[in-house]
Amino acid sequence: MxxxxxxxxxxxxxxxxxxxxxxxxxxxxxxxxxxxxxxxxxxxxxxxxxxxxxxxxxxxxxxxxxxxxxxxxxxxxxxxxxxxxxxxxxxxxxxxxxxxxxxxxxxxxxxxxxxxxxxxxxxxxxxxxxxxxxxxxLAEEVKRRELIRAAFRRYISPKLADQILASPELLDTMFAGTHKRTQVAVMFADMRGFTALSERLNPEQVVELLNEFFKLLTEITFEYEGTVFSMAGDSLLVGFGVPVAQEDGAERSIVAAKQMLEKFSELAHRWKDRYGVETGLGIGINVGEVIAGNIGSPAYMNYTIIGDTVNVASRLGQRARAGEMLFSDAVKNLLDKRGVDVGAMPLPSLVLRGRSTPIGIFCVPTATAEPRVDFRPN
The missing domain is CATH 3.40.50.2300 (Response regulator)
Structure with a gap:
């Protein structure tokens, strides 16, 4: 014993x-x-x-x-x-x-x-x-997976990253070179006054402001489980409903845009006090079918979305004034179908460059109260 x-x-x-x-x-x-x-x-x-x-x-x-x-x-x-x-x-x-x-x-x-x-x-x-x-x-494998997870979370929201990493089908969609036709709410957010800002400040200061700008918009995008597809110059391309489908993608995009406008207004005031520069944010949103997949060469690929839906969102983003959110009648129709009222104000129809027929456009005035959207991010 x-x-x-x-x-x-x-x-x-x-x-x-x-x-x-x-x-x-x-x-x-x-x-x-x-x-x-x-x-x-x-x-x-x-x-x-x-x-x-x-x-x-x-x-x-x-x-x-x-x-x-x-x-x-x-x-x-x-x-x-x-x-x-x-x-x-x-x-x-x-x-x-x-x-x-x-x-x-x-x-x-x-x-x-x-x-x-x-x-x-x-x-x-x-x-x-x-x-x-x-x-x-095992420890090395866990470390490697966590590094991949951490890197992945820099491009999409942590929750979406976990969903994709846990799903072989979603991983194939993103990395195997396949292309998928899907319904997406597309948002373009453009900074106004960037050219004047870049002329007045030195390059280091411009980079610092751009980092603040993209950090703010990316954090809000991730809060509402959107995906950042492109940061080009002074604009951001975001999609809701891709690579993971979201029935409420239109609502998410509207609420996220509203928050972006409000938070950027605060940031713009700080920039004005710090550097004496005037800036603003304009946002365009459209909803419809896109092709999502990897575009590029065998040496370099970029997971992105393409299609007329993206083009219209880009035009609306360029058209929006500082502090304004414009969205298409396709977005309004989808919101109506889902019984969601965001306090939208109709604007005169607009013929966008490259299109022969006008589209209906709407805005949510930033001076009004919070949109009446019964939505909270999961």
Whole structure:
């Protein structure tokens, strides 16, 4: 009993024979290896779940089918996969049967105690090395995945990143060069007065302001689970409903745009106090079908959205005045269909450059109260 209590290594004996237990106790007597538990073959999993062993000794006096079943269970279980499995029998007749079942070593009841301990300790040492290596490899894999996750979250919202990384189908959509036709709410946010600003300030100051600008708009985009597709000069291209579909993408885009206008107004006031520059933000929104996928060459690809829906949103963004959000009748129709009222004000129809027919446009005046949108980001 004292050997078991002070043992460094715990042994699980799989046997129904007390005589086998007696033999094993003799072989382990006064060593740093003790018998922690003895169970019937059908109790192995329950025992391992209670407490993981360092060594498993299997009584191989059973028939071949039973041996293979027990060994298979132990080798398939992640907890015991790397735990040494030693076969123990009354005679060497069971030797081949034991190795065919999958044991790591085989010994008989007549083995000298010194030899038994040397061979078992060798297995324990090898097992410890394999487990350490496996733990290091797992830690590296976890680190690598976290680095990928962290990098991915710099481009899309953390929640969308987790959804995509957990979905092979979504990963294929984004990385395998496939193209997908999908319904998207497209937003263009353009800074007004950027040219004058860049002429008055030195390049370092311009970069600092652009970083503040894009940081603000990106954080709001991610709050409403949008995807940033492009930061070009002083404008931002955002999509809602891609790569993960969002039935309420139109509402998200409107609420996000409203918040962008309000927060940028505060930022613009700070810039004016700091540098004496006048800036503003104009936003255009459209909804419709786009093609989403990777565009480019084998050496460099860019996941983006293209189509007339994007072009119209871009024109509306260019048309919007500082502090104004313009959106198309397609957005208004979708909001009406969903029973959402954002306090939209109709404006005269507009013929956009490159289009022969006018489109209806609307705005949400920034001077009014909060839009009546029953929406909160998840």
């Amino acid at each position: 004292s050997a078991t209590l002070s043992a460094t290594y715990r042994t699980l004996l799989v046997s129904s024979s007390e005589s086998t237990r007696g033999v094993l106790s003799r072989l382990l007597d006064a060593s740093d290896i003790g018998i922690d538990d003895m169970v019937e073959p059908d109790q192995v999993i329950a025992s391992v779940a209670r407490r993981a062993p360092d060594l498993i000794v299997l009584d191989v006096e059973a028939d071949a089918t039973a041996l293979a079943r027990v060994s298979g269970v132990l080798k398939a279980n992640p907890t015991t996969l790397l735990v040494p499995l030693v076969g123990l029998a009354k005679s060497s007749k069971q030797r081949l049967l034991a190795f065919e079942a999958g044991v790591d070593d085989f010994l008989t009841h007549q083995v000298r105690r010194e030899e038994f301990l040397v061979r078992v300790r060798s297995l324990l040492k090898a097992s410890a090395t394999r487990r350490q290596l496996a733990a290091e490899q």
